[in-house]
Amino acid sequence: MNDLRLVIGNKNYSSWSLAPWLLLNMHDVEFEEIQVALYQDNTAEKLGPYSPSLKVPVVQHHDVTVWDSLSICEYLSEEVLLGAGWPAGAKRRATARSVSAEMHSEFPNLKRDWPMNCSAKVAMKPSDALRDEIARIDAIWSCCRRRYGENGHYLFGRFSIADCYMASVAIVFESYGAELSAEANAYKETLLDNPFVQKWILAGQQEEREAQGERIKLTSVG
Numbered sequence: 695m696n697d698l699r700l701v702i703g704n705k706n707y708s709s710w711s712l713a714p715w716l717l718l719n720m721h722d723v724e725f726e727e728i729q730v731a732l733y734q735d736n737t738a739e740k741l742g743p744y745s746p747s748l749k750v751p752v753v754q755h756h757d758v759t760v761w762d763s764l765s766i767c768e769y770l771s772e773e774v775l776l777g778a779g780w781p782a783g784a785k786r787r788a789t790a791r792s793v794s795a796e797m798h799s800e801f802p803n804l805k806r807d808w809p810m811n812c813s814a815k816v817a818m819k820p821s822d823a824l825r826d827e828i829a830r831i832d833a834i835w836s837c838c839r840r841r842y843g844e845n846g847h848y849l850f851g852r853f854s855i856a857d858c859y860m861a862s863v864a865i866v867f868e869s870y871g872a873e874l875s876a877e878a879n880a881y882k883e884t885l886l887d888n889p890f891v892q893k894w895i896l897a898g899q900q901e902e903r904e905a906q907g908e909r910i911k912l913t914s915v916g
């Protein structure tokens with residue numbers, strides 16, 4: 695164990711938590727995983743000792759605390775992975791950083807209308823605004839695969855932080871039935887076939903079944 699702790703939220707819902715979790719798992723880095731259930735009366739109290747923003751994900755590494763998923767992925771790449779989080783080559787790295795930052799900060803309609811829910815499988819008609827955002831993501835995926843994907847099946851060939859940001863989007867597109875081009879759909883399938891993404895989805899679904907079981911128990915007692 696290299697004194698690395700990652701605090702995450704519910705696997706079923708916490709798309710931001712998935713990004714650094716996937717990065718660490720794909721690089722076979724040992725870390726302590728701490729899970730805090732979100733949106734409970736005691737969530738802030740439980741996150742307080744770890745997270746200055748009272749949000750997840752957050753990383754503690756020796757005496758360093760890093761919050762916000764993109765800063766965390768940057769930090770992990772720099773301090774733990776010796777730079778291997780990003781693709782090799784300045785041009786690829788710049789594009790990978792740009793699409794990751796775009797995913798992180800843009801797409802308000804996607805984030806609001808189609809939130810990640812690993813247990814959901816329901817076709818949902820997108821609004822016009824959401825349709826435009828899906829088309830933009832499709833263009834990013836197809837264009838990066840065509841220009842930079844020659845050495846593998848991920849966005850820039852081999853796995854990178856950019857894929858960590860697209861994994862939750864692949865889950866969301868699968869849940870709600872986004873219509874994609876053949877190229878973008880193939881990339882979505884690559885992400886959904888990733889063994890760690892599958893592990894995350896199954897854990898999220900299991901969590902949700904347990905939470906529902908608890909809710910049913912409480913209703914029948916009350």
Ligand SMILES: N[C@@H](CCC(=O)N[C@@H](CS)C(=O)NCC(=O)O)C(=O)O
Nearest residue numbers: 703708709710749750751762763764
């Ligand atoms: N921009 C932040 C977003 C963090 C965020 O909103 N996390 C959600 C869970 S996915 C959270 O902690 N929500 C708890 C709350 O808002 O009380 C990041 O990339 O880490």
